[in-house]
Amino acid sequence: MTTLDLKAIADAAALLRAGKLCAFPTETVYGLGADATNADAVLSIYETKGRPRFNPLIVHCADLAMAERLAQFSPLARRLANTFWPGPLSLVLPLREGHGLADVATAGLDTVALRMPDHPVALALLRETGLPLAAPSANPSGKLSPTTAEQVRRGFGDVVPVLDGGPCKSGVESTILAIDGDRLIQLRAGALARDAIEEAMGQPVELAAEGAAISAPGMLLSHYAPNAHMRLDTTPRPGEAYLAFGPKAPHNSLIRNLSETGDLHEAARNLFSMLHELDAAGVSVIAVAPIPETGLGEAINDRLRRAAAPR
């Protein structure tokens, strides 16, 4: 890790405090940040992304104390935060009286999704602003999430300033968990594997049922979409690009290997970047190798299915 660019962080904080947008790095993907207590600032996130207003945002906190001013933490919620924060786990919790968040940040729900990111630049920025920051992935709605500052610039041009913190180490978005009494319900598979949560908490993590009362409104089926058409669980036909996984893949310019050693962490980290690269080559089809459904494979396959969904 290089030393923090304190000047760049102070400049970004000044923009955010003034109600402007600024993209910033997290360990998962780059976020398009705004002061979560400022309705106009949050509205400009929706406008800039072209994101539907009914889709609430994740609010990023500097620490658990800031999070507890915004939402009600049950003992179970607090244990999750103590175990996994800072880290790629977003908790959906009931709003607390006097929370101060803009209604548009939560899309008018009585719950909020909170997380404390595990990235030195994000944490420094959160401390410097002293504000909770609403931040969806920093891509135009429906496009691939960015894992480098360069990809953010490609998506938004000069419209959005970007605080550069290098490539993201996880590469897929946070896992989203709702808490229902003493039950844990996964609303989105993500960078924290479900079995890791189960093991640390000593209890099962259920999958959100289709159309259930508790759900993440943003889980539209088509999402994270490259321009190319995608074929999953397969091998490439002549002329198709290939997203490979494991040691046996051939090498050529239209092939990217998510992980030659079959490591799912490496694969998650490479997923969006490699899709970006293959897409930028202008191919019409990207074939994708089968990925195991274990550990982080759950999140990787979720993103691949959304990228391949009809749109």
Ligand code: TXA
């Ligand atoms: O890794 C991440 O989570 C990244 C980085 C920037 O932190 N952020 C991210 O945000 O992925 P976004 O906006 O792309 O995804 C937010 C998801 C959506 O599916 C939304 O519906 C869900 O969180 N969500 C937000 N608030 C919610 C709530 N109160 N109840 C249920 N789902 C919620």
Ligand code: MG
């Ligand atoms: Mg997103």
